[in-house]
Amino acid sequence: ILNVEQSPQSLHVQEGDSTNFTCSFPSSNFYALHWYRWETAKSPEALFVMTLNGDEKKKGRISATLNTKEGYSYLYIKGSQPEDSATYLCAFWGDYKLSFGAGTTVTVRA
Amino acid sequence: DVKVTQSSRYLVKRTGEKVFLECVQDMDHENMFWYRQDPGLGLRLIYFSYDVKMKEKGDIPEGYSVSREKKERFSLILESASTNQTSMYLCASSSMYEQYFGPGTRLTVT
Numbered sequence: 001i002l003n004v005e006q007s008p009q010s011l012h013v014q015e016g017d018s019t020n021f022t023c024s025f026p027s028s029n030f031y032a033l034h035w036y037r038w039e040t041a042k043s044p045e046a047l048f049v050m051t052l053n054g055d056e057k058k059k060g061r062i063s064a065t066l067n068t069k070e071g072y073s074y075l076y077i078k079g080s081q082p083e084d085s086a087t088y089l090c091a092f093w094g095d096y097k098l099s100f101g102a103g104t105t106v107t108v109r110a
Numbered sequence: 111d112v113k114v115t116q117s118s119r120y121l122v123k124r125t126g127e128k129v130f131l132e133c134v135q136d137m138d139h140e141n142m143f144w145y146r147q148d149p150g151l152g153l154r155l156i157y158f159s160y161d162v163k164m165k166e167k168g169d170i171p172e173g174y175s176v177s178r179e180k181k182e183r184f185s186l187i188l189e190s191a192s193t194n195q196t197s198m199y200l201c202a203s204s205s206m207y208e209q210y211f212g213p214g215t216r217l218t219v220t
Binding site for chain 2: 034043044046096098101102103
């Protein structure tokens, strides 16, 4: 079992504030890191697939960075909105499958 | 549009019953996966398949089996349901770089 850890487990953000949280993963035999957003009553939705050290990806107000040498990735939400409330999952691709972290649940307060 | 469907959104079964969860994808993907999601534990891989009639154990296969007779269909079987199998079950199929999830089946075993 590949150890993928996310922190914090949950966080509360005031609308308009920015926030970030981390995913740590094994730094050896890196192939790809995935980020998903999982809203209540919906399927997890792919946000980013990151493959190169130093990668930065952006989708609207959400962005992510990747450091494969030290085994971590940050996800940033700029100017949080209530619709950003969700659980954000990261997943490490290795051994022909994805290993998921437990997720960071973000609640944006209006 | 990419689509993964699961046969039921909600299911209630009795202890000892045999339970079938069906998953169908229309993307011609070779790889398909079954996960369960429990609070604080993220997504845990039960079984996956990378070809018709092929199956591989994931991280928590005990108490489950799978069937993949056709490329588009991947079934999860609980041979004798137990209360500790009450959970949310997610099916996914993947290309090389991205996984697509179904809507999930919330199974309650009483």
